[in-house]
Amino acid sequence: MTTTLRIGLLGTGPWARRVHAPALAAHPGVTFTGVWGRRPEAAAALAASHGTRPYATPEDLFADTDALAIALPPSVQADLAVRAAGAGRHLLLDKPVATTVAEARAVAEAAERAGVASIVFFTARFGTAEGEWVDRAAAAGGWFTAHADWLGSVFAADSDSPYAASPWRREKGALWDVGPHALSLLLPVLGDAEHVTATRGPGDTVLLTLRHAGGAASSATVSLTAPRAASGVSVTLYGTSGATSLPRRQEGPEVAYERAVDALLASVRSGEGHACDARFGLRVTEVLAAAEASFEGAGERKPLA
Incomplete structure (x- = not known):
C-alpha cells in the first residue's frame, strides 16, 4: 500500500x-x-x-x-x-x-x-462513546438480559427525512434498516444469537427476542414509523454489576x-x-432473515445455524 x-x-x-x-x-x-x-x-x-x-x-x-x-x-x-x-x-x-x-x-x-x-x-458501533461502551461491557461480562429501542420517524406522517423516498427502506422496513444497528451492539456483548423470534407491530415496527449462545436473552423494538416525539435510541444491559445504558451520541x-x-x-x-x-455482516443478515421468516411462522422461534 x-x-x-x-x-x-x-x-x-x-x-x-x-x-x-x-x-x-x-x-x-x-x-x-x-x-x-x-x-x-x-x-x-x-x-x-x-x-x-x-x-x-x-x-x-x-x-x-x-x-x-x-x-x-x-x-x-x-x-x-x-x-x-x-x-x-x-x-x-x-x-x-x-x-x-x-x-x-x-x-x-x-x-x-x-x-x-x-x-x-x-x-x-463506530461511534466514539458507543464503541467504547460496547468494549467495556463485553470485557466486563456477566450480562443476563438486555433491551434495545431503535425508534425512527422516517416514515411518520410528519417526516421530512431525506430517506423517506428510499425504495428499499419502504420495502424492507425497520427490521433491515435499523435492526442491524441494534444487533451490532447486542451481539458483541451478549454473544452470538442461537434463536430469534419476531412479532410485527404498527407500521413497520418489529419486536425481536433473541437467545444468545452464553444463555443471555435480549429484546429489541425497531421502527421507522414511530411518531417524531417518540423517536430515539436506547440500549440497556442488566447483569451481575447492575445496569448500564448506551451513552447518548455526542457526534454526527x-x-x-x-x-x-x-x-x-x-x-x-x-x-x-x-x-x-463482512463475516459479521453475514451473521447480522442471517439473524434478520431468520427473524423475517418467523413472521410466516406466526411467531415461531427460529433456530440459527
Whole structure:
C-alpha cells in the first residue's frame, strides 16, 4: 500500500453525499479517487463538489483504487462488493451487507477468497462513546438480559427525512434498516444469537427476542414509523454489576465513518480481520432473515445455524 489508501465511492444518494464523500475527502490517510453512480449526472456533481472525478463504470473505478466504499441499496451493494473483492479491492461496506443470506455469504466468501480487508459501517458501533461502551461491557461480562429501542420517524406522517423516498427502506422496513444497528451492539456483548423470534407491530415496527449462545436473552423494538416525539435510541444491559445504558451520541455520523475508515486502514496494514468485517455482516443478515421468516411462522422461534 502507498502512503495513503486510494478509495473510490460507489453511490450518490443522501447518505453518500452527507457522510461517505465528505469523510473520504477529508481523511488524511485516504486519496479520494473518484465516484461512480447509477446516475452519471449525480456522480459528476458529487465528484466535482469534492475535487475528484466521476467514473463511467464500476470496473473503471476499481482499476484506479485500492479499496471501494459503497453507499448503495443492499441488493446493489452485494453484487458490486463481490466484483470489487474479485478485483482485489478492500471493502468499506454499509449495513446491511445484503437482505438475503445467499448474497451476504457471497460477499463474505469473496472477501475471504481474495484476502482483502472488509469493514461494515454500523454507525453506533463506530461511534466514539458507543464503541467504547460496547468494549467495556463485553470485557466486563456477566450480562443476563438486555433491551434495545431503535425508534425512527422516517416514515411518520410528519417526516421530512431525506430517506423517506428510499425504495428499499419502504420495502424492507425497520427490521433491515435499523435492526442491524441494534444487533451490532447486542451481539458483541451478549454473544452470538442461537434463536430469534419476531412479532410485527404498527407500521413497520418489529419486536425481536433473541437467545444468545452464553444463555443471555435480549429484546429489541425497531421502527421507522414511530411518531417524531417518540423517536430515539436506547440500549440497556442488566447483569451481575447492575445496569448500564448506551451513552447518548455526542457526534454526527461523519465522525463514526472516519473511525470506520481508520479501522479499514488498520486492517489493511496489519492483515488482521476486524470484528465488524463482512463475516459479521453475514451473521447480522442471517439473524434478520431468520427473524423475517418467523413472521410466516406466526411467531415461531427460529433456530440459527
